[in-house]
Amino acid sequence: MSPTQPAAYSRLHIVLHWLIAALVVFQLIFGEAIGQLGRALRDGRTLSPLDTILGNAHIYGGVAILLLTVLRLGIRHRQGVPTPLPSSAWQEQAAKWTHVLFYALLLITPLTGLAAWFLDIHLAGEFHELMKPVFILLIVIHVGATLWHQVVLKDGILKRMM
Ligand code: HEM
Ligand code: HEM
Structure with a gap:
């Protein structure tokens, strides 16, 4: 933990949040392309240029997520993060563990993909595919909680990440 507690997320932390989020959504939507690429390479088949690009983009996108997450964790450690918005104890714990799990997934998913x-x-591949529903579930919880804060509690949570 950082010894300092900033009043807000830094600009760099915010940019990294949205860049990583966009890359994750891309990986989840087009993830199957790399499976196709692997099978085509194994069977000596040629894929369409678009499928080949999407398959390769999965590798570059995943490696970018891994490196950007390491950078983001370094920044988080050095700069610290603002105090959570006031809510009930269980909601604070839920937010904390959702974030911890997100960071774990952002490291484990690319590493298992690379392996x-x-x-x-083979086992790494099986594990990698299992991460897909876990990621989707976490995103639903995370976005749901953000909307709850924004629309029901009206505490301006989105502004903290803008
Ligand atoms: C889709 C992939 C996403 C991932 C992996 C992700 C991950 C994270 C993580 C790990 C944090 C904690 C930051 C920290 O304290 O270090 C965070 C904060 C936050 N995220 Fe996301 N996020 C995603 C998408 C979104 C979306 C779509 C929204 C908006 C609807 C959003 C809104 C926020 C907000 C407002 C915070 C700040 C919460 C606070 O101030 O306590 N995120 N996100
Ligand atoms: C956070 C980053 C990543 C995410 C969110 C992600 C997500 C996904 C998804 C959704 C699939 C499709 C699973 C399915 O068909 O049900 C997939 C497949 C795959 N990914 Fe990733 N991936 C990431 C990083 C990587 C990286 C860096 C590599 C390294 C090359 C990689 C290699 C693979 C492979 C080989 C498959 C195909 C597994 C198979 O069909 O046998 N992934 N990934």
């Missing part, structure tokens, strides 16, 4: 693709570790 499956480059080291051909």
